[in-house]
Amino acid sequence: AQSVTQLGSHVSVSEGALVLLRCNYSSSVPPYLFWYVQYPNQGLQLLLKYTSAATLVKGINGFEAEFKKSETSFHLTKPSAHMSDAAEYFCAVTRSNFGNEKLTFGTGTRLTIIP
């Protein structure tokens, strides 16, 4: 079975500073990887996804993530944090080429932006 581990349940950064949210995955076959964001009292929305094309994936709101097979990582970054980035971020994995494989979410990282 596949799984993801998000290191750091809470991350605080200053406005304008680099955002780095860590995600490591485990999968016996090539994975599809996703980052979702959840703003307070809302559902999740997709930030970006990796589906075996380019290893550097650009998403919405200036976020990007790099798939590193050798490190089994898919860390999320943004060069300059904005107050509106404060939210809960979830990394998720599913196995490519499997018909009914579920999407498995990490435990989430709460991002706080310090003015």
Add this chain to the structure above:
Amino acid sequence: DTAVSQTPKYLVTQMGNDKSIKCEQNLGHDTMYWYKQDSKKFLKIMFSYNNKELIINETVPNRFSPKSPDKAHLNLHINSLELGDSAVYFCASSPKITDTQYFGPGTRLTVL
């Protein structure tokens, strides 16, 4: 608006009652899901339907019964509600299971 919608948004009820949550998507997707998010924000899949057929059924008490009357709707019925059922329930849909999932706004269930 094209979206995934859920009703009700809030549901407060007594232990032992039976309740339903409705979900509709007008995105034309084939696959729909129910997730449970607990108080620590942990998100776990409960069920998934593809073209009205149940394809994922996680270890969920049989008090929970999903129903998909058509491809655009997936409802969740819960019998004999317990305190531990208090959570936020999210419906989602996607073209197929490995695609991006689109989430509804959630239903916050509180069991007293």
